Amino acid sequence: MQIDVQYSLVSENHGRFNEFWMYKWIRRLALITAHVAALGFTILISVLSRPGTSFFSWHPVCMSVSFCLCMTEGMLLFSSQESPFCFCSRKRREWLHWFLQALVVVGGVTGVGFMVVSKRVSERPHLTTWHSVLGVGTLVVTVLQTTCGLRLLFPNMSLPGPPLPRLRLYHTTCGLVTYLLAVATVMLAMFSDWFQATMRGLLWYPVALIPLLPAMVVMSQVTRVYLSKKKITV
Ligand code: HEM
Numbered sequence: 001m002q003i004d005v006q007y008s009l010v011s012e013n014h015g016r017f018n019e020f021w022m023y024k025w026i027r028r029l030a031l032i033t034a035h036v037a038a039l040g041f042t043i044l045i046s047v048l049s050r051p052g053t054s055f056f057s058w059h060p061v062c063m064s065v066s067f068c069l070c071m072t073e074g075m076l077l078f079s080s081q082e083s084p085f086c087f088c089s090r091k092r093r094e095w096l097h098w099f100l101q102a103l104v105v106v107g108g109v110t111g112v113g114f115m116v117v118s119k120r121v122s123e124r125p126h127l128t129t130w131h132s133v134l135g136v137g138t139l140v141v142t143v144l145q146t147t148c149g150l151r152l153l154f155p156n157m158s159l160p161g162p163p164l165p166r167l168r169l170y171h172t173t174c175g176l177v178t179y180l181l182a183v184a185t186v187m188l189a190m191f192s193d194w195f196q197a198t199m200r201g202l203l204w205y206p207v208a209l210i211p212l213l214p215a216m217v218v219m220s221q222v223t224r225v226y227l228s229k230k231k232i233t234v
Contacts, residue, residue, distance in 0.1 A: 034217035038072040041210045055118035062111030066104045067182040072214045074100035101146045108139050131188035138181040176222045183215045
């Protein structure tokens, strides 16, 4: 009887151990997929837009490098173990995160600048699609987020605002919303006349869905690792 109980306990622990490893490997695979998808999508869009052929051609390049690559990497570098930056200290990762977000702002403003010039040259009206309206919103929110991040980067500066733990939680929550806004803007771009003329047939579907892969990983990372912990401390 005692042997039976011991045996069932050992096999139960063994089962949990296996589950834990399986879970860890699924997470690792998801993270690798997110990195590959972000880089692959950026390269694909940059090649398809044939940079240098027109003012417009620089818009998709700047926007995909900024929002699909830099912003995604800037979020994923906080992943607990599976990130290439897992050996860096928390402070160093925060600096790198801020640097990547600052690049997003510079690249984003440049990309929209190219789009505005392109429309002026071709004398087409501005802000006529959901993509462009949401794009402006995303850019504004990104600039605000990056500016707020400065207060977290320099916690000793006595600036007005909520206490730091609370601000950290706000920054994380708004960061996730900003990232999802960027993903929505990019996905709306997949419905633009330019993209639909460039990517025809059934191939359009898998390509248009690529930005969702890193988005799901980022969402799970932020809600699982950070928000669940902070709920208790604030
Ligand atoms: C990487 C994928 C992207 C592609 C392929 C793309 C493509 C386009 C295209 C074809 C247009 C012209 C048609 C229209 O007005 O909808 C456009 C306009 C615009 N895009 Fe994008 N876009 C991308 C990402 C972004 C992102 C991430 C943002 C902002 C965060 C953005 C902001 C804008 C804005 C503001 C306009 C309108 C500019 C104006 O009306 O003068 N785009 N984009």
